[in-house]
Amino acid sequence: MASRFKEYVRGSKGSPEEAKLLRKLDFFILTFCCLVYFFNYLDRSNLTNAYVSGMKEELNFKGNQLTVINTIFTVGYIVGQVPSNLALTYVRPRIFLPAMTILWAGLTMITAAxxxxxxxxxxxxxxxxxxxxxxxxTHYILGTWYTEKELGKRSGIFTASGLAGTMFGGFIQTGIHSSLDGAHGLSGWRWLFIIDGIITLPVAMYGIFLFPDTPSTTSAPYLSASERSLAISRVPETGVVRTPLNLTFAKRLxxxxxxxxxxxxxxxxxxTESFSSNTLLALxxxxxxxxxxxxxxxxxxxxGVPAVGIVSTLFWATLTDSLGGKRYLVGYFIAITGIVTSVLILTRFSDTxxxxxxxxxxxxxxxxQATFFAWCNDVMRYQDARLRSVVLASMNMGNNAVNAWWSxxxxxxxxxxxxxxxxxxxxxxSIALAVWTSVVLYMSAREEKKQRSRTIVYPEDITPPIVSTKN
Incomplete structure (x- = not known):
């Protein structure tokens, strides 16, 4: 089983040195990022779990106050997007990411009071x-370390970890509610937030000591000098460029x-994730x-909703990698899914x-989630790192800005x-997604064609033909 998982993650076989490097990167990058995202989503989903497990009655919620709370969270999430991703180009990721993890773990525990x-x-x-x-x-970090043939699966594994947090949140809440409800005078839903915060802190400490930063800045003790050089050689030179934040940068963006x-x-x-992200089934x-x-x-x-999401994420991440990065296929699949499921609920509502x-x-x-952010990383692979970080952050910022009032x-x-x-x-x-996926597909195909024309190689060992001047 372990060997099959390694083969799934590695995909195409490279040199033994590159395979060894990938094993190290996968372990230290994916374990930290996936654990943090797991607890991140565990915290988000557990607000609704707490709401339906006694918090609504104990705190005397009225009307749509739960939705307002989710919207306020979204506003804070929007505010932090671009500054956070830009911070990763100034502050070492192994410092910044764990520091943010410690902060939200503390805030989660405070919620219990x-x-x-x-x-x-x-x-x-x-x-x-x-x-x-x-x-x-994390998507910015993955784009700095992994090639196009490796990126989709890693993005999929990372995204699946967040969905696992959503999925297990329900089971964890059930266990806490049945075993700790009333302990030391606290309701079960309060214990949930306390435990969520406590179990997150060790992950943050792990990141401070062992997260590898980026290929050009890493000082990870488990990477040799040759492995660091190999890591840098695997990504385009433009991927490590960080242009100044000025008017020229804004115009280029x-x-x-x-x-x-x-x-x-x-x-x-x-x-199109609103059915799941707003926990409509629970409501x-x-x-x-x-x-x-x-x-x-x-x-x-x-x-069961995030469980289906995990299977779908890993399936499409693997398929689009094996098909040479055809991430656009997911857009059409989601469009069909959104239309059909909505119609079923509207027309068959009496059938539970x-x-x-x-x-x-x-x-x-x-x-x-995995495929579209991997698509952006693929297309912008030859752009400077700071430009890529802002576009990735703006994607999530734009979505959450709409989601703040959409929900x-x-x-x-x-x-x-x-x-x-x-x-x-x-x-x-869903209809709009099918149309816009086609637009991005056209633009990215045009960009790829331009990139190929700029990188035509003329072999030096070909001797040009000698033209005779004799009659």
Whole structure:
């Protein structure tokens, strides 16, 4: 089993030296980033788990206050996107990323002490700022270390770790609620936030000592001098260039298609995740017109959504790598999935098994996270690092800027259980995604053609023909 997993991650075989380097990078980069993202998503999903496990009643939530809290978190998350990713080009990632992890672990534990929804609102804003470094920061780091043939799978494994956090959050909440509810006078949902924060801290310390930074700045003790040189040689020279942040940089950023193309792609694609990211299945169950679900069922049944997301993410990441980086295929798959699942919920709402099946299937759209950010890294591989970091951060910032009001408009908790407007919004986004995927495909194909024309090699060992001057 272990050998099969190694072969899955490595993909194409390189030299023994390169294979050894990849094993080290995979272990130290993926373990840290995946664990941080796991706890990151565990924290996000557990707010809803806590809400349906007693927090709503204990703190006297009213109307759409849960949705407002999620929106406030999103605002903080938006504010931190670009500054966090730019910070990685100034501060060593092994310092910056663990520092942000320690900060949001502390804020998570503080959540256990709140006495009203307003207290959670204040905490979640700063939690969003701290957590903004994880997702886009990791995609920036992956793009600095891995080649096009390696990047998709690593991005997929990283994204799947976050979905695993969402999935296991329900089981963890169920266990804590049944074993610690009332311990030392604290409700089970309060213990959840305390434990989440505590178990995150060792991961942060691990990153401080062993995360390898980037190929050009690494001082990791487990990489030899030859391995560091090999790591640098694997990425384009332009990948380590960091231009000054000035007006020229801004003109270059907004004067190319990268920013507009990929930001709009993720704005649209990110909203197709709304069924899952807004935990609609849990809210549907909580407000079901005829069935009363237990606390265990409310926490456990929705875990099937991220489970489908994990399978879909790893499948499409592997497939697009094996097909030479055809990430655009995921856009068309998600468009079909969004339309079909929405139609099923609208037309078969009285059939509970069909609604459950549609929500589970909709979890497959999570595949766009890994593949679309890998697509951006692929296309911008020959651009300078700072430009790439801003585009990656802007993608997530743009999506969350829309999601800040999109969720209130279409997926507010008081719209449960049917979310009719949200279903129509999903259909519209799915159609738009198919169209915009085609636009980005055309632009990236044109860019690749230009890049090939700039890198034509003329062999030096070919002697030009001698033209005789004799009659």
């Amino acid at each position: 709140v006495h009203n929804p307003q207290g959670i609102m204040a905490i979640r804003f700063f939690l969003g700022v701290a957590e903004s470094s994880t997702f886009v920061g 907004f004067g190319t298609w990268y920013w507009y193309g990929f930001v709009m792609l993720w704005v649209i694609a990110g909203e 549907y169950m909580k407000a079901h017109p005829t069935i009363k679900y237990t606390v265990a069922q409310l926490n456990n049944y929705p875990t 098994p069909t609604v459950f099946g549609a929500y589970y299937w909709a979890g497959a759209v999570y595949a766009c 209130i408009l279409f997926y507010s908790a008081d719209f449960a259980p049917k979310f009719a407007k949200g279903m129509w919004a999903m259909i519209g986004c």
